[in-house]
Amino acid sequence: MTDVLTPGREPHVLGLVIHPRNDVSESVATVTRAARRHGARVVARPADAARLGDGVSAVDDREFVERVDTVISLGGDGTMLGAMRLMAGRQTPVLGVCHGNLGFLIEVSPAQLPTALDDLAGGRFRLEPHSCLEVTGGTGLPGPTPAFNDLVVAADRPSKTATVDLEINHVRHGYYRCDAVIACTATGSTAYNYAAGGPVISPSIPAIGLTPVAPMSGIGRALVLGGEDTVALCNPSEHRTLRMSLDGATGGRLEPRGRVTLRLRQNVVNVVRFDPDALGCRNRVRLSLLDLPLRPDQLLELVPDHLRERARRLRHAPAAP
Incomplete structure (x- = not known):
């Protein structure tokens, strides 16, 4: 909202993207109060605006993308990823406020808003640029589609395995036979990829990760490819359709003999950061709770200083009579 009161300048437009179910009314009230104070306008897409009441104007998807100056995501990582996909290819800052179960991407709590x-x-x-996989091909996707965490290719029915051929830079490199194949960015490497035993990739590396879920034959290990590589996942079957999901949400199909192509696009969207070190420390704690191999003294290093000091005082306090 910087310079929103500059004479002759159009009012700053704040766009809200909200969790489909969770109650975000307190944060919406906080945003609309701040907007009135700074002379800004608050908008949302029609389905969201209908839930938000006075102070929020409804605009269609196209106007939302073209007009908003800052996007505020009120939800969990899924809502945040949806906001990032919506604004892909633009420099619009995206601020996440955690109203969900997870928040690896989100720095701000409702109390901090x-x-x-x-x-x-x-x-x-500060603005933190994020890369995405640009996904092309398949059925059901609206042209090239961004995936900021991952693309997952799986069988079209539960309890069935998927057979997927792998091509790297137009050269065939074998096949997977497994429950699913995960292609991820460095950001997404701590999501489904991590749960499936794939590697955690440093965000400083432009890379694509490929991990099979419960492999039965073919390629059985995770791969990390360079950011300039082109990856194709192909359905070799003459009869069976495979299903795709992007960031756990957007769906599509890989028809018999179909193929989907992945390329890494860097610096596609900007996420607002106030204290990246605090966010990194918090996420280290979360990953440590997921059984990263840390000793107790290393886990202690992840505890904030004020909590460690409080624990020290409690240990040395005289016992009650």
Whole structure:
């Protein structure tokens, strides 16, 4: 919201993307109060605006993408990923506020939102660029489609295995026979890829990860490919259709003899960050709870200083009579 009150400038437009079910009304009220204070306008797409009441205007998807100056995502990582896909290819800042179960991508809690909005208005933030997989091909996708976490190819029915051929830079490299094949970005390497035993990829590396889920034959290990590589996942079957999901949401199909192509696109969307170190520390704690091999003393290093000091005082406090 920087410079929203500059004479002659159009009002800053805040766009809300919200969780489909969770109650986000308190955060919406916080945003609309801040918008009135700074002379900004708040908009949402029609389905979301219908839930948000006064102070939020409804605009169609196209106007939303073209007009908003800042996007605020109120939900979990799924909602955040949806907001990022919506704004892919633009420099529009995207701020996440955690109203979901997870928040690896999200730095701000609802309680921190008033301060975050003041910092946003004052220009006290950084932009963190995120890369995506550009997914082309298959059926049911609206042209090239971004996936910021992952693309998953699986059988079209539960309890069935998927057979998927792999091509790298137009050269065939064998096949997978498994429950699913995960192609991920570095950001997505800590999501389904991590749960399936794939490697955690540093966000400083432009790379594509490929991990089979419960492989039965063919390629059985995870691969990490360079950011310039072109990957194709092909359905060799004459009869069976495979299903695809992007970031756990957007669906599509891989028809018999069909193929889907993946390329890494860098710096596709900008995420607002106020304290990247605090977010990184919090995510290290979450990953540690998922059984990363850390000793107790290393886990202690992840505990914030004020909590460690509180624990030290409690240990040394005199016992009650």
